[in-house]
Amino acid sequence: ExxxxxxxxxxxxxxxxxxxxxxxxxxxHLYFYWYRQILGQKVEFLVSFYNNEISxxxxxxxxxxxxxxxxxxxxxxxxxxxxxxxxxxxxCASTQRDYSQQYxxxxxRLTVT
Amino acid sequence: GDSVTQMEGPVTLSEEAFLTIxxxxxxxxxxxxxxxxxxxxxxxxxxxxxTKADDKGSNKGFEATYRKETTSFHLEKGxxxxxxxxxYFCALSEIRANSKLTFGKGITLSVRP
Numbered sequence: 001e002x003x004x005x006x007x008x009x010x011x012x013x014x015x016x017x018x019x020x021x022x023x024x025x026x027x028x029h030l031y032f033y034w035y036r037q038i039l040g041q042k043v044e045f046l047v048s049f050y051n052n053e054i055s056x057x058x059x060x061x062x063x064x065x066x067x068x069x070x071x072x073x074x075x076x077x078x079x080x081x082x083x084x085x086x087x088x089x090x091x092c093a094s095t096q097r098d099y100s101q102q103y104x105x106x107x108x109r110l111t112v113t
Numbered sequence: 114g115d116s117v118t119q120m121e122g123p124v125t126l127s128e129e130a131f132l133t134i135x136x137x138x139x140x141x142x143x144x145x146x147x148x149x150x151x152x153x154x155x156x157x158x159x160x161x162x163x164t165k166a167d168d169k170g171s172n173k174g175f176e177a178t179y180r181k182e183t184t185s186f187h188l189e190k191g192x193x194x195x196x197x198x199x200x201y202f203c204a205l206s207e208i209r210a211n212s213k214l215t216f217g218k219g220i221t222l223s224v225r226p
Binding site: 003033059102103105106 | 159202
């Protein structure tokens with residue numbers, strides 16, 4: 001069964017550094033999402049992406065964040081200058097069409113020191 | 114805005130015990146409701162869903178009924194197994210294009226033999 005994959009599984013970075021989290025959505029999916037979960041807190045929506053542009057973003061998704069689909073298969077989340085409070089599990093999701101089930105990747109645990 | 118509240122965890126049960134995990138929501142309009150499950154080391158997987166009032170979602174022996182009058186979507190299973198040990202997330206999604214998921218905090222279930 002096709003699945004969403006994410007790399008790396010765990011990323012450790014120093015405060016102020018840039019990180020790129022990578023996701024490979026299911027191949028025929030058209031809608032893409034990033035969510036995050038700070039330890040012990042809720043899974044929070046960050047951004048949705050369709051047709052090479054952002055559809056919706058949360059207030060968490062400020063100028064330090066960006067998303068890109070550089071080559072038709074990868075979907076990346078970039079954090080330009082990481083802060084301690086960016087430490088979280090980041091989940092990518094994709095869906096084939098509107099109103100249908102979102103399929104999630106296993107997540108990337110980001111630790112900012 | 115929309116929100117989902119889950120009962121506090123963790124929950125530890127013996128095999129074959131009855132399971133109830135409470136979930137209530139606040140939303141404008143009539144959202145779709147979901148239960149997602151995350152097994153150790155894996156991504157979030159859709160367990161079941163319901164799209165309108167009084168609908169019952171079911172899968173793998175789990176059930177949840179969309180109760181509009183009490184704004185609830187409690188998850189139940191009559192006889193849990195050790196393999197049900199996982200984190201369970203209640204979520205909602207508005208019925209509109211490219212809608213994000215709004216999650217509850219998640220609850221860890223451990224089933225002992």
